[in-house]
Amino acid sequence: MSMEWMLSEVVAKMKGFGKIVFVLTLSFFTGCVNLSGSKENKKTVYISGYAQGTTYSIQYVDSAQRDFAFSIDSLLMRFDSSLSIYKPFSIISQINQTDTCVTTDSLFLYCFKRAKQIWQKTNGAFDPTVAPLINAYGFGFKNIDNVTDQLLDSLRQYVGFEKVKLLNDSIIIKPKNVMLDFNALAQGYSVDVVGDFLHKKGIDNYLVEIGGELRASGKTEKGEYWRVGIEKPIENNTNHDLSAVVSLKNNALATSGNYRKFYEKNGVRYAHTINPKTGKPVIREILSATVIAKQCIDADAYATAFMVLGVDSSLSVIEKNNLDAILIYEKNGKISHFISKEIAKDVEWLE
Structure with a gap:
């Protein structure tokens, strides 16, 4: 298969907290493993x-x-056997099915x-028990008219990460009906697992992307840093x-985004993101939150939390924890953005 220089779209499906990732990677792209070693490229492997x-x-x-x-596929299968809620015999599914x-x-x-x-550092905005x-x-808030305050009160007793305990560093204990x-x-985290695998194999220059989450190490074959595009958070x-x-x-x-999934009621736009403390959708303020960190597990979690926190609380968490982030948000009818000073030199703003 010949290679083409193209803009490849990476769009992850909806995940917990109504999260959607919209990131574009600027890269060579093929639909399969390329080991041909063409004249244009003698060193880079694509999977x-x-x-x-x-x-x-x-x-x-x-x-x-x-x-x-094959090794990477095996790693990801093992990962799913531990952490996938869609696998009935995974560890997390077993935990959810019993008390x-x-x-x-x-x-x-x-x-x-x-x-x-991260639950502690975000004051509960990031909460894996919100299911x-x-x-x-x-899905898509189709049942929103049936969600009453009484129903929310009955469900909130099952929400709160403090309810789940770790015993002897290996056993999970939780009340019945609390789900992780x-x-x-x-x-x-799966991106980190694959990146760590490549490091152990002596690979120092790579770009790993799974469902729009990315981790980069070293440089491309051309000696350039890996470049990633962040999509403009606008409808259509x-x-x-x-x-x-x-x-x-x-x-x-x-990156997490609320700009494509929201609903409007009485002139107010609400994001498809649930506040774990109130049980209600958050008013849409942050359109897109991008977090850059050493570990993709951290970037992923904080980006999700920022959609719940809103601009001011997110900026407080960013400052307190020395995080690097790009926030695109809507306030007073205007679109604005924030870029952490530490990464400003690495960000080319196009608007």
Whole structure:
């Protein structure tokens, strides 16, 4: 298969907290593994496929042109057997199906601990137990007219990450009807798992993308930093116009957006994002939140939390935790943006 220079769209499906990722990667793209070593490219290996209900694309510079496709697929399958709520026999599904103790594995344990830390740092805005509320509203908020304050009060007793405990660093204990859903950071974590695998194989230059979450290491074969485009958060953006292009320098990136999924009531636009504390949809303020971090699990979780927090509280969390972020938001009828000073030099703003 010949290679073409093209703008490849990466769109992840809806995940927990009504999250959608819209990120464009500026890269070579092929629909399968490319080990041909063409004249134009003698070192870069391309792998793409399907996992976790979405697509993935990976490219890495390797003079030996090694094919890690099978190993990566095996890694992602093992990942799903631990953290996928769509696999009935996964560890997280077993936990959700019972109120007895369940022994975890290293993947679940790391994800749980990191989620707990970010839950604390965001004052509960990031909460993996919000699933009962999301289920009540239904996909696309189709059941919103049936969600009463009485129903919300009855469901909120099952929401709150403080209700889930870790015993002896391996066993999860939770009350009945409390559900865990790590979709809002697990995909970012899977990116880290694949990136760590490549590092162990001696690969220092790579770009891993799964469902729109990315992690970059080193540089491209041309000696340039990996460049990622952030889509402009406007409705009906069929041309996929960009707001910015980011040079990733040994960092991960995740973006959450509310600009395509919202509903309007009495002249007020509400995002398809649930506030875990109130049980109600948040008023749409942040249109797009991009977080850049060393680990994609962190970028993924914080980007999700910012959709709940809104601009002012997000800026407070960003400052307190020394985070790097790009926020595009609507206030007083105007579109504005915020870029952390530490990454400003790596962001090309296009608007």
